[in-house]
Amino acid sequence: MPRTDTPPADLPDTPRKEELLDSLTKGLALLRLYASGVERLTMQEVADQLDVTRAAARRLLLTLEHNGYLAQEGRQFALTPKVMDLGYAYFASMNLPQLARPYLQALCAEVNESCSIGMLDRDSVVLVAREEPSQMLRVDMAIGRRMPAYAHSLGRVLLAGLDDGARATYLAGAELRKLTPFTISSRPALARKLEQVRAEGFCTLISELVDGFAGISVPLRDQDGKTVAGLGLSMVLGSRDQAYLERHYLPPLRRAAASIEAILKAR
Template structure:
């Protein structure tokens, strides 16, 4: 047992452990800390304490005023997205199943992770045509309706960070992959509160999505239906699918908000 425990300890990343310990220290102290405070409380050298604090400072998790360091609200982001979304797949299952059967289309739920969306839930009707959209799949946010329903509500800082870390590729002849073109589309999504894409990620496929919001209005996920386009027009897709999609989103939000009370 001792040998096994030692092997596990050897696999730990010491710098990460100390960084987590520093965040816990801020949480327990509830006030500012100096380099000397950190060195004493974490039992590390002043040089190590300085490196830890300046690493958090570089990434925006603390600010410095003179010798004192203060934690910033950005720390909340480390856990908020996970805890905000963790109930969604369970809460959404029945409403999504009903929507998939009602529209006879694949219904998906996604969150934003870096440059991609990640599918966290999926329901499909009993039909022969199945779309390749398994839970856990990652797709480029800029070229998917689920992604645009999330990107449209990023603040300026997060939008700039997204652009800086994303290569906008032309996936089909219809893909909008310029900053100016995307920003016009995202402004439209904000105004209309839905996102419709046709043949931008895969030629012949369409997607219609809406944002899902927390009690405070924060967009935490997107809900959408995906379909083979066939002979349908944009107006037909919106007329056939948007009312039911919005109703389902409202039902899921109500369930989520009830859980947050």
């Protein structure tokens, strides 16, 4: 069967216009007007800047006021502190690299291998923190690098941490390519592997993303027990095997993860 790069029709990469809520788009655009440094806006100013009718501007403003994000002062509307709630989860997650950095540095020094923290973004794992050893041969992966979640040890601990419904949705729609001769590209086989990762609490992956490279990762959980990120090591495999990786690297990896989780749970 010829390979196709076209995603399934029911899982488009770019949503169709009729699938989008125009009112929500306008409401977000209204909030972005305040991000430019404007403290207060009138209905007419909103109508002019968003290119909508005065009646539409009124509905947008009153809806945000009703939900507590704006306060009316005469003819003008100003932001309230509640608008900070919209960005809290994002900024909380952005603190993770700074909070984890001392533990990443210590882990990197202890094992002399590349250490990373990754987060799940749709079908990809994205590196949000990285520490490299001083050795000459390095695994070249910069912060912000995106990799297919199914073929990376960080991605697998994150996928394993999804609830059953989210994991089933991922498995139904993900494009699983044979990146190397060792890549798991069968949906049933990947489903079984994720169940194993979930039960064992770690993932060791060898030569599935790039032949000759290996990774071992563990989840990072918040105070509610939800997997919010993954902590992992990546390395050139050389003459080492899976048993060696798990015997030498899993204990320090778990200790570092426990330290980072203690901070996450204390926030």
